[in-house]
């Protein structure tokens with residue numbers, strides 16, 4: 001692990017967060033928010049680790065604006081973005097109530113407090129169920145449910161979801177954290193606590209690098225490998241490079257099983273979801289919230 005790069009990615013994330021928060025207002029086009037964040041990350045010396053996720057109300061995660069998106073910010077908006085420095089990632093998210101609604105504010109408080117309480121007890125000796133339990137209890141105290149089938153995750157260099165899951169409920173796991181880099185991300189909802197795969201959300205990832213017939217598809221695939229590797233990317237990033245004709249090629253690559261497009265994780269009954277997330281570097285003797 002390269003600690004200085006982990007800390008740098010986290011610092012850029014915190015700075016971008018502080019800078020963008022006052023600009024996230026009702027009726028600002030989502031594409032404007034996404035592009036402001038992505039540009040600021042580059043300006044500060046980082047690279048977006050994945051497209052800015054801007055998920056509204058029942059969309060819990062995995063929506064990024066398309067190249068011609070007209071959606072305006074509204075509802076309970078989750079702003080989830082990540083920064084990588086030489087592949088070392090900081091992943092974070094915050095939620096904003098754009099409607100001045102009590103339910104939204106309470107949902108946001110619930111996920112934020114759950115994250116804070118998890119941080120308080122987090123150490124290399126914590127078990128996964130201890131963290132899951134405190135998240136679950138905190139959210140229940142507000143009268144809401146954690147989203148049981150969404151979770152935090154370990155991270156490795158150039159690997160956003162490196163295999164270990166950090167639960168948002170008591171999952172009975174007595175295994176403990178090991179030294180490493182972890183995202184913890186409680187989601188709170190006034191629904192039952194289950195999300196389903198919804199419509200596609202304009203976020204792609206390289207799934208299987210193999211031959212493709214179309215010349216444009218080949219060119220795009222090379223670009224993806226050079227620039228994103230196995231980290232997620234947005235269709236609008238490809239269109240910026242190759243023009244709108246790239247959209248068809250992207251879908252062709254998706255149909256050929258070379259690319260995967262993420263579905264929007266959507267609350268099953270259309271209930272509202274909030275999220276809070278930070279990245280933690282766990283060492284034998286201390287825990288650092290890198291993206292605070």
Ligand code: MN
Nearest residue numbers: 080091092093
């Ligand atoms: Mn995230």
Ligand code: MN
Nearest residue numbers: 091183185277
């Ligand atoms: Mn995450």
